[in-house]
Amino acid sequence: MSLRSRLTTAFLVVVLGPVLVGAVFVAAIMSHLADSRGEALADSAVTMVDSTLGTICERIQASAAAVALNYRSGGESNAVEMAELVVDRAVVDGVVFSSLEEAGGAASGRDIGANAPAGAWVDCGETTGQAAAGSIVALGAQAEVQNPDGTIETFSAFRVVDQNFLAAIARAADADLILQDGRGLPIQVGSSDAGRWAFTSAFLPLSIGTASTDVTPMYWTLAAMVTASAACAIGLAAWLSRSTTRPLAELAGAAERVSDGDLDVRVPVHGKDEVANLALAFNRMTAQTQAYVQALTASRDQMRGQLGRLGQTLTATLDLDRILEVILDTAMVTAGAEAGVIMLVDVDDTDQLGQRAGDGNLGIDQPASIRLGEGIIGSIAAAGEPVHGRIVDGKFGEWHRAPTEPIARCMVAVPFRGRKVEEAEHPGRRGTPEDHTAPGAPGHDGGVLGVLVVYNRIAGHDFEAGDVDTLGTFAGQAAVAVENVLLHRQAQRLSLTDPLTGLWNYRFMQTSLRREAERSRRYQRPSALLAIDLDRFKKVNDTYGHPVGDQVLIELARRITGQIREVDLAFRHGGEEFMVLLPETDAAGAEVVAERLGRAVSSRPFKVNDSVGGLELRVTVSLGIAVLGEHADTATGIVAAADEALYAAKAAGRNTWKVAA
Incomplete structure (x- = not known):
């Protein structure tokens, strides 16, 4: 089989195999989700209907009890007043001063609100199986009070079960309802052709209808997408096989030699197709890279002589972040690095190093941070000695890279120290945001202030011992800049505080x-x-x-x-x-x-x-x-x-x- 055929076959297997498996998996998932969603909607509707009816029954029972309690404490006038109140507030439709059996048969006693409907009532304290046979016309509850003469007064509160009553429950449950109480023409709310039906007998015998999901259009869409993907994959495989069967071996060999540092290599150019253009571009790239490396080597030696003047200029400003950015940029150019960071010790946690300046691709989403003694940078800072070398499989010597550190193939790291300020303690001093901009302040023997690190020398070369000396000068200037800013902020703070109490002046x-x-x-x-x-x-x-x-x-x-x-x-x-x-x-x-x-x-x-x-x-x-x-x-x-x-x-x-x- 030719290379072109092998490339085409391999590409189709790699691309179409997962597409087909994924299509089957997605189809199964869609069917399962449709069934699960229908069951969940039905269960939710049943639960909502039961909950709503339960709430209504609780309010009916509470209304009957409230009327009875008012009768016991204040007589019939108080009971009538309470009954009118619960009816006016639409808690119940009506209250009958009689027994539930009497009220269920016809209007009797004294009615407050709607007239008691004739027919079967469901007692909210019982199940539908215990209710009277026939069409259900109301939900009711009763409360009894014994008079001093031994007679019993019964108070019945009710809600009429009709089309409006069921419509309110249907809206709450977002479902279709049919009252299955044996009447010739059942009360129905919504459509009778819902996709899924469930039944509940709590309080009222109700059939509950919910919608079902039709996934057939989704299947057709999925099939069309798989077909289109297969067609695109076949066309792309044919194009790739045609465009990559030229002298790839020569180009790969030349690239390997360049990765080893041989910039004199050139690739033979065959024809005028895309691979030939790639070969021409590769040759131009190696020539330009070779010239750039030569110029960079010459300019690096010249830049080392300017570090003293650069340091004097940087120490003339009090914008610490700007100073650190200038120091880092100059250090990267001088060392020929692709990326770098300057990390300072946190004022609130002296064992924590945080990024204050960074440039280039560091390979992490968040600003770099590490604790002293952990990872590569934290261990270098704890040791207090500059180092350089390669990072292999996340290891730099005996130290392992932490997830919050930059990712690189080689590095130079130089810790820098400051001097510790002796500052009087004041009981009334409260910190301000400016106190937390940098660690420590000048004095004597203040320990590590931070670390200057550059990564990945341009053109893939390793850093040299001379780069350590160069970055040591930059690190010293960074320490001086941090100390100058802190001294200025300390003097500014002292000018605004009372010397006796430490409060603001x-x-x-x-x-x-x-x-x-x-x-x-x-x-x-x-x-x-x-x-x-x-x-x-x-x-x-x-x-x-x-x-x-x-x-x-x-x-x-x-x-x-x-x-x-x-x-x-x-x-x-x-x-x-x-x-x-x-x-x-x-x-x-x-x-x-x-x-x-x-x-x-x-x-x-x-x-x-x-x-x-x-x-x-x-x-x-x-x-x-x-x-x-x-x-x-x-x-x-x-x-x-x-x-x-x-x-x-x-x-x-x-x-x-x-x-x-």
């Missing part, structure tokens, strides 16, 4: 209030401001001295921040006065917070001067509440309103809170 309070006032006006959303002042704090300073007073302020800041949300902002307004901004909070919510803050301060004594034996001081606070959009619309106005409420709390005896007028 007056300057940041003004900025925050203006921003919140603008947001409140734009979106018409409330935000509350609490003004907090220590009661008789001057007496504490005069009695125990200012150092003790400072300890009281620090402890108060700690208790305030312990009672508010992460989104709330606490400020030291000055002296012993503090402010708390509560976004998305109205006056009622602010009152809850004020009450909680007051209890948090007064419930436990403040322990001070522990170094000389310690004192326990009972401290209370007064609080004023004002709401943006309700008491003021500007930053200045809301502060004034909160202070006014605070003075009112002071005047009311302290250790309390007041809302601005």
Whole structure:
């Protein structure tokens, strides 16, 4: 058999075999699904009918019981009033002040609502088999009350079983219904030629009809699709066999030599068909690749001399993500890499590395991430030493690639370290989003900051030892850039916090209030401001001295921040006065917070001067509440309103809170 025949046969077997098997499988599935859907619709309709009738019977029984209960507690007038109420609200059609047997025979006693129909009634407490023979005209229930003279009063509530009654049940169940009660012309709702019928005898003997699915058109469509697929497969197989029987062996051999690094190879060109064009393109590609590799090798040496100037330029900006992107792009060009990442240690989890910059095809859907000591990158970062080499079957030496790491054939990875900053702890400090942009901050011996990794050298070559030295320079510049950004953010944060309590200072309070006032006006959303002042704090300073007073302020800041949300902002307004901004909070919510803050301060004594034996001081606070959009619309106005409420709390005896007028 010729190559062309073998290709055609193999293609048809591979393509048409699964198509035919799939067609049979799909046809079986469609038939099964149609049957299953019909059964499910029928079961669902029966369940819905039974449930609806059960609910109606429960309401009838409850109505009869309610009328009887009102008769027992208030006499016939109360019973009549309750009966009229349940009829007016369409709970039942009518109520008969008589026994069920009497009502079923004819209207007797006193009727409320519709007249009791003559005929067979179904007692909601019994089954249809126990109901009277003949046409069913109503669903009913009764309740009895014994009078003081020993007589029995019976109250019967009912719903008339007619065309409208069955129509409501049919709509709820989305089905056709026929009442099988033996009458000559049964009551019917919907069509009598439904695809599937079921029967229920709960409460009423009903035949329930649901639609069935006709899958015959689907079978014809499936057959047409299989036929069209077979025709297309035969034509495609013939075309492929004709277009691929030229000198493929020569082209495959040349490609193998190129993969081994021989860019001098050329493919002989035979004729002018598609394979010949492919051979010409292959020859052009190898020539251009050879020239590119030579130029890249020359430019790499030149670029290594420019790394110092590049580092100085990068450290002049504070946009960390932009800096890392520039460093990564330059590193990839210098090393001739197809892809790369820069991963930094997470500030909230110092054992976690996350991608902050990436370029090229990394072979993963999500940004790269890995824990220190795990996978390839995590192990390199934990070891702290640069490496380079090939990745074979997901292994780099003794390390195995993790699913969240890039996929590559070779790599260079260089960890970089930073210096750790020594920063004072403040009880009142709350983090801001800017605190979580990068790990660590400068100081001394801060451990690994991150890893710079490039993958897959262009033209399939392996990375060299010189590439490790080159990337080491880039990694050093990345560490300096991270440290500079963190130093700037640390200085900016210190300029906005109170040095004693660690809360935000007056300057940041003004900025925050203006921003919140603008947001409140734009979106018409409330935000509350609490003004907090220590009661008789001057007496504490005069009695125990200012150092003790400072300890009281620090402890108060700690208790305030312990009672508010992460989104709330606490400020030291000055002296012993503090402010708390509560976004998305109205006056009622602010009152809850004020009450909680007051209890948090007064419930436990403040322990001070522990170094000389310690004192326990009972401290209370007064609080004023004002709401943006309700008491003021500007930053200045809301502060004034909160202070006014605070003075009112002071005047009311302290250790309390007041809302601005």
